[in-house]
Amino acid sequence: MYRTSVPFATDLPSDVDLDAVLAGVRDDHVSAPADVDDELVQIADRARADGLSLSIVVIDKNPRHDSQLRDLATDVGRTEHGTVLVLSPDWVGTYSDSISRVRLEGAEDAAKYTGGESVVAAQRFVDDLETPYVSWTAITCLMLACTAFLVAGLYLVKAGRARSRAS
The missing domain is CATH 3.10.310.50 (Diaminopimelate Epimerase; Chain A, domain 1)
Incomplete structure (x- = not known):
């Protein structure tokens, strides 16, 4: 029961x-x-x-x-x-x-x-x-998005360099 x-x-x-x-x-x-x-x-x-x-x-x-x-x-x-x-x-x-x-x-x-x-x-x-509330979730998401864009940008730069060396 x-x-x-x-x-x-x-x-x-x-x-x-x-x-x-x-x-x-x-x-x-x-x-x-x-x-x-x-x-x-x-x-x-x-x-x-x-x-x-x-x-x-x-x-x-x-x-x-x-x-x-x-x-x-x-x-x-x-x-x-x-x-x-x-x-x-x-x-x-x-x-x-x-x-x-x-x-x-x-x-x-x-x-x-x-x-x-x-x-x-x-x-x-x-x-x-x-006191204005700081949303740590929003700050963390923003930091993750910036990191993802940075990684993607570095990948594109490296891929471009690799293509220019190959040609």
Whole structure:
């Protein structure tokens, strides 16, 4: 008998009230402690002005597992849409309906290790996402094409020299 996989229910941090988070995000795209709320609202507003539909959530302590931050970001994103950044003192969780997981995780790396400075972490996250993306696949393909043209050109030159020596 085959068993199918059933997705687990989201596992949110135990002390987070999802309804309160959603109310804060719905109001000004930020749910954070009062001491950093205004600065984070400015970061979210600037990101939105630049075309990045960003919501920011800050929780005051690390959850049991870092994956709980991604679950929280996913739950917020399903309601609010766009890109959601969830910060705890040491970890980062994200969700986006428009940015690839690879780009998000790269931006997460930039936002980590800020010593609990959520404003710094949020700004690093936004800066990383707004930095033009280098497609290493495109660069590799371009280099391979140039190499192929170079090899073909050298072959034609050598073949021409061989014909001129033969005559």
